[in-house]
Amino acid sequence: DTEVTQTPKHLVMGMTNKKSLKCEQHMGHRAMYWYKQKAKKPPELMFVYSYEKLSINESVPSRFSPECPNSSLLNLHLHALQPEDSALYLCASSQQQAYNEQFFGPGTRLTVL
Amino acid sequence: QKEVEQDPGPLSVPEGAIVSLNCTYSNSAFQYFMWYRQYSRKGPELLMYTYSSGNKEDGRFTAQVDKSSKYISLFIRDSQPSDSATYLCAMSGGSNYKLTFGKGTLLTVNP
Numbered sequence: 001d002t003e004v005t006q007t008p009k010h011l012v013m014g015m016t017n018k019k020s021l022k023c024e025q026h027m028g029h030r031a032m033y034w035y036k037q038k039a040k041k042p043p044e045l046m047f048v049y050s051y052e053k054l055s056i057n058e059s060v061p062s063r064f065s066p067e068c069p070n071s072s073l074l075n076l077h078l079h080a081l082q083p084e085d086s087a088l089y090l091c092a093s094s095q096q097q098a099y100n101e102q103f104f105g106p107g108t109r110l111t112v113l
Numbered sequence: 114q115k116e117v118e119q120d121p122g123p124l125s126v127p128e129g130a131i132v133s134l135n136c137t138y139s140n141s142a143f144q145y146f147m148w149y150r151q152y153s154r155k156g157p158e159l160l161m162y163t164y165s166s167g168n169k170e171d172g173r174f175t176a177q178v179d180k181s182s183k184y185i186s187l188f189i190r191d192s193q194p195s196d197s198a199t200y201l202c203a204m205s206g207g208s209n210y211k212l213t214f215g216k217g218t219l220l221t222v223n224p
Binding site for chain 1: 121145147149154155156157158159162201203205206210211212214215216217
């Protein structure tokens with residue numbers, strides 16, 4: 001089963017709201033990633049978790065806060081977002097961080113009003 | 114010079130055509146090469162994964178890597194309308210395992 005699931009599929013939020021995106025994989029992968037993708041652009045890496053520890057933070061603003069509760073789950077907590085944060089947020093996983101074969105979820109389409 | 118160059122297209126072909134998609138890169142440390150297919154408003158789907166130079170075939174898809182020329186290709190034989198999507202090349206290697214993506218090529222296969 002090479003599936004990464006993400007919830008919700010769509011999210012609309014105001015600039016003062018707090019919301020969370022969720023990601024789950026059951027492939028036994030030990031590295032999980034958050035990406036942001038704007039229309040007609042490739043995915044941009046935001047965070048990497050390796051063995052449930054934050055490994056890479058690509059200088060993402062603090063209004064995005066990742067969390068890895070266990071090896072199968074990855075959350076992205078959102079607070080005080082800006083309209084320019086509207087994008088497709090993608091979760092991915094790989095066997096380990098050193099394994100480049102990354103499997104992506106379907107994404108959450110976020111709109112910030 | 115960008116690390117990975119990919120012609121964004123759009124590329125439009127008739128059903129049954131052979132499609133050739135390409136990326137060039139400048140970082141000689143890249144050793145792992147991937148092709149992703151992304152349908153509109155969906156997540157990228159890993160199509161092909163190759164290490165170093167050579168060819169890899171999977172059904173109608175063939176990936177080629179020429180490290181000496183820093184050039185990778187994806188060939189799609191007998192293209193189908195369901196192949197209509199954006200194709201992203203991605204690569205990594207060296208001490209930084211971060212994926213570097215091309216901009217993606219939008220392909221339309223017309224029935």
